[in-house]
Amino acid sequence: MSILSELNTLLGTLDIPIETGIFSEAPPDEYLVITPMSDILDLYADNRPLTQLEEVRLSLFTKSNYINRRNQLTRLLLEAGFSITDCRYIGFEEDTKYHHYCVDVMMVYEMEV
Numbered sequence: 001m002s003i004l005s006e007l008n009t010l011l012g013t014l015d016i017p018i019e020t021g022i023f024s025e026a027p028p029d030e031y032l033v034i035t036p037m038s039d040i041l042d043l044y045a046d047n048r049p050l051t052q053l054e055e056v057r058l059s060l061f062t063k064s065n066y067i068n069r070r071n072q073l074t075r076l077l078l079e080a081g082f083s084i085t086d087c088r089y090i091g092f093e094e095d096t097k098y099h100h101y102c103v104d105v106m107m108v109y110e111m112e113v
Helices: 002-013 067-079
Strands: 017-019 028-043 048-062 083-093 098-110
Touching: 002 017, 002 028, 002 048, 002 098, 017 083, 028 067, 048 067, 067 098
Parallel strands: 017 028
Antiparallel strands: 028 048, 048 098, 083 098
């Protein structure tokens, strides 16, 4: 299992278009972009990592009020067992008319050997 596959499954229930890295089509009024940030091997024993920490940034772009969707995302992520390491309003993009809000999410997985 990976954080990308888990998030795509979980966030797919929200009825918001989701892409990884960049939104490749003409963007709708609301969409999510998942950007991988880090994969850290951790908790070593016998010179082998026991866990892998995966972290991504969820970028919400919306032309409407972002607060309700932010709250929905936060609840959904926490209930599914994800750790939220940062949340921030990036700003209103005057040229595109989107509000941009980010949520950094982390999950620790046991290493598959």
